[in-house]
Amino acid sequence: MSTDARSSTSSAELAKTLASTLEGLQGLEERITAIRAAIPGRIVFSTSLGIEDQVILDAIASSGAEIDVLTLDTGRHFPETLETIRDSELKYGLKIQVVSPDKGDVDGLVARDGVFGFRNAVENRIACCDVRKVRPLNRALEGADGWITGMRRAQSQGRGETPFATFEEAQGLVKTNPLADWSLERVEAVVKTKSVPVNALHARGYPSIGCQPCTRAIQPGEDIRAGRWWWENEDGKECGLHNRPKPVSQKEDASS
Numbered sequence: 001m002s003t004d005a006r007s008s009t010s011s012a013e014l015a016k017t018l019a020s021t022l023e024g025l026q027g028l029e030e031r032i033t034a035i036r037a038a039i040p041g042r043i044v045f046s047t048s049l050g051i052e053d054q055v056i057l058d059a060i061a062s063s064g065a066e067i068d069v070l071t072l073d074t075g076r077h078f079p080e081t082l083e084t085i086r087d088s089e090l091k092y093g094l095k096i097q098v099v100s101p102d103k104g105d106v107d108g109l110v111a112r113d114g115v116f117g118f119r120n121a122v123e124n125r126i127a128c129c130d131v132r133k134v135r136p137l138n139r140a141l142e143g144a145d146g147w148i149t150g151m152r153r154a155q156s157q158g159r160g161e162t163p164f165a166t167f168e169e170a171q172g173l174v175k176t177n178p179l180a181d182w183s184l185e186r187v188e189a190v191v192k193t194k195s196v197p198v199n200a201l202h203a204r205g206y207p208s209i210g211c212q213p214c215t216r217a218i219q220p221g222e223d224i225r226a227g228r229w230w231w232e233n234e235d236g237k238e239c240g241l242h243n244r245p246k247p248v249s250q251k252e253d254a255s256s
């Protein structure tokens with residue numbers, strides 16, 4: 001077995017053990033501490049500045065865990081989202097690294113598809129998310145051993161099987177979702193109790209906030225992510241940052 005294969009196997013084992021550990025812990029701060037203790041090397045928390053990620057940021061700050069915090073500035077954010085960066089840095093006294101897309105990539109995309117080209121075809125939309133989100137994130141994750149996200153199973157049907165931890169072979173790191181089993185009500189309760197700063201748009205009917213031209217408010221009863229790329233079919237509505245999650249057991253089956 002090659003060194004790379006050995007290291008992939010041990011990282012997959014680490015992810016499996018960590019998933020079980022996280023499932024057994026209830027508190028978010030405990031889960032963040034467990035992630036930090038289990039994964040050696042650099043851990044990155046990529047925040048979209050949405051309500052879930054703000055709760056994770058609060059837990060990272062309270063735990064004092066050494067975790068790099070970054071956000072992707074796609075160039076198409078709502079002003080309220082940028083204000084959330086400022087409010088968070090002030091509240092927690094930490095720095096959120098702002099990662100921008102490659103200017104040449106953006107210029108090429110806009111020259112080819114136009115400023116609102118992402119509405120003309122799903123392929124265009126995926127290309128825009130790739131240039132403005134996926135490539136910058138992959139650059140920011142280079143050399144990292146762990147990645148924390150705010151994904152929850154209850155956010156959408158497509159996220160219904162979000163695991164606590166998986167080994168992401170393509171990026172060579174352990175991806176963790178410490179809020180996987182949390183309800184929105186539980187997230188909101190923490191925001192209230194701990195005065196966590198949140199994006200002002202949440203109070204105006206935007207439970208899930210992405211880029212301004214690709215996000216609308218939702219109606220009562222709609223899926224939490226119904227306001228994202230609302231002109232597309234429900235099934236493919238991810239930007240490419242997160243592959244459709246599979247539970248650890250399915251991943252093992254697939255690789256055996």
Ligand code: SF4
Binds near residue numbers: 118130132213
């Ligand atoms: S959400 Fe919309 S504007 Fe933002 S990167 Fe994706 S397609 Fe482009």
